[in-house]
Amino acid sequence: MGSRNGALMAEGANGNRGEEILSAIEEHGELSVAALADRFGVSEVTIRKDLDRLARRSLIERVRGGARVQAGAGEGAFSERLGRHATAKRAIARRASELIGPGEVVALDSSSTSYFLALELLDRPDLTVVTSSLRTALLLAEQSELSIFMLGGAVRRTSGATVGAPDDLLRGLGRIATAFFGATTMSPERGLLERSVAEAGTKRAMAAVSAQVVVLCDSSKQQGFGMTSVVPARRIARIVTDSGFDPDLAASWEAAGVAVDRVELTRRG
Template structure:
């Protein structure tokens, strides 16, 4: 799928569907204040009438706000999209990364997963592991592993952030300060050798810092679109990152630069659009507890 602005974005030589175009618009708004109708018409190689229809539908769903000549994110600046939507963005890349990251986890280990969507895909890949302890602040990640017979799930506790379905705050930090974990798998919104791994939300960043401090090894898990981005706050410096798992579209020069600093970079091959994106498990439809269990 084409990434450059001003160049048609297509899938396998075909014009994107309306849903695919809308997902692309929302992804663009992760790092921009607004997008314009004329620009989108050129990027998608469709008419401005078609673009306006797409943007009207996004506004109707409460995903964007209409402005003169285009739309803007509901929050000014870098906005955070809902978990379900982010889960569908770059799903092939995230699933490939999750499979490669799961191969780095040995049975009997303790691992930490943050509340990122790539960590959610990783949780599904870990379900077959045995004698594994998973520490997470992501409620949907905990739910994805809840009925895996060989896995013990530890939830950090804290205050609920609905947009990420994550728990943040001092309670979770206190739990992590007394825990020793073999490997931590952390998503990021951006990265650089100067600032390390970065994210947007201050509460989430503080929790990730504590999670990284509790881990013997820190492993970044993020798709190739994050390599060209920056974000508000750093949560792990570059010299604390032991490995990165990304996909084959990551920029070769930046991959080489991180490797030159002694960071292992695992590049996962993306196997086309075969598997459907995993849907986030609905916590309201979790099975009832066993009899006699409070």
């Protein structure tokens, strides 16, 4: 058993099945116990136990005969995420934009903080942005003159991200200067973690062709739950966060060789 699955594995889910069930539900929105049992070749009793484990961690919502994504996990939820800790996210995005040099190619994931970073790049037409986010791609297409590449694949309703088929485009683009990723959660021991297996895979593909990875993380993400490894700490060049980030935790990251920028927050009127 891999350590990245520790939380689920400790509760007895078999192999990567817990992660794969979560990914399937996020892709389809809702699935029945019968459909999941058929998909994974196990009994309905086993699937019910797996779903109960996921529900206890608030990763899914149990419904009669199956499970669905957490209530409000679509477009409304993204708008809510944009509004949550918005002052910190704007400040983090502004600082992150200073890390991007003229004419660079950068990658942005589907996180709300990366969306704020995209807003900071609207007046930089020399840049090229590769993104897995429908919302970010639409924003840049409508309001900027920079070059945009949208990764293909299946669309996840919960995040507006495309997943599953990034390799050909990424290989054709060559080396990306920096991949900017939001965080579900992270730790110096386990690196950057994601809840979604599919989104983690897309981020890994972007990281593989990027010279460096920068994590955009407001201080509310110091603790959280993520099952799937995106990149280990050694692949993270820098964390851009806010002044609420725990100094001792920042020191632990720095001891692991990761630079930590703690941005002071100034509220706009």
